[in-house]
Amino acid sequence: MNIDGPWRNAAHGAGLLGSDGTPAATIFAEMSALAVRTGAINLGQGFPDEDGPVEVLDAARRAISDGENQYGAGMGHPLLRSAIADHQRRFYAQALDPDREILVTAGATEALAATLLALVERGDEVVTFEPFYDAYGALIALAGAKHVTVPLRAPDFAPDLDELARAVNDRTKVILVNDPHNPTGATLGDAAKRRIIELAERHNAYIVTDEVYEHLRFETPHVPIATLPGAVERTISISSGGKTFSTTGWKIGWAMARPELIQAILAVKQFLTFVSGTPFQPAIAAGLALPDSFFAGVADTLRAKRDLLSTGLRGAGFHVFESRATYFVVTDVSPLGFTDAVEFCRDLPQRAGVVAIPLSAFYTAEHRGDAASLVRFAFCKKFDVLDDAVARLGALVAA
């Protein structure tokens, strides 16, 4: 049966429509299946293999025992909204009204989907960096918009500000910024952020930020675009508890913006999920209220893991680009004698017992060539798992 509908746009936006018009499996699914089949260490998908803070886990159990198991408030649990407001004030000196400027969503993903579906019309343009988180391409296509990208190139994966300026015009409805950046581990500099605000103002575009890695930074603290001059009126800031608290399966996210913008996003969100994750919401509130030392500790631990894996990869002959944030580090496999990262990743479980993801998974079909020999590894795994992975990858040189 030939099934028609907007799903084709989504699949096409995610680069998943095969030449015969049927959807292909994502490389993530293919690589995870390969990891299971071969018993390889999965450094492909970005989820932690350890539980997060016990305070957060206990708070969820308690909420279930206390009967927080039904539909909650449409805007989100009042405890969570007030914890988000406190968190924004503590870390960014940002003042938000928890009743009108914060909307709790089913992960950052639903916040992104509801925001784009609320604001973007057929034919509008949405600008993102490239490589980009795979959901962006699919959601932009689902909204019927045109996806315009600005390349981030090795070694530092920083945007060229002139290329950025050329990508934004009067048809641009949204500049969607992922900072810190998955898959490259780059953080956006101050000049780039200011240029984004300037361009959005000049062309009357919204700025949507995806800041799910806000606390997983290894050098400088995070500065949300919304807190810079001229940004707050047109910016929707999006984050989530999944990455910070190692609870990626809970899908508790949020959007922060001026009340009129939140109302527009809510109008869509209430018919996507209405509400979700009732007992997890007070638990993420407990997480956001943890002392500064917790947040510093998360970054310290992850920095040590980044160092362990990066050093190991260098020792194994990879060219390693420095990761400044997130769960991920990008490498070039050409020093090992490989030119095709997809082929390299398909063979790696057999050759070394490790799974990684070709960076081309984060590019449009047109620009995949830019990432021909680049491979992303995740380091959000236990130290002994990373040690084992490094030992296995070391065998690549020996072989």
Ligand SMILES: *Cc1c(COP(=O)(O)O)cnc(C)c1O
């Ligand atoms: C993991 C991730 C998300 C998804 O967040 P959820 O809260 O799980 O929906 C969104 N954006 C980026 C860049 C991510 O890496």
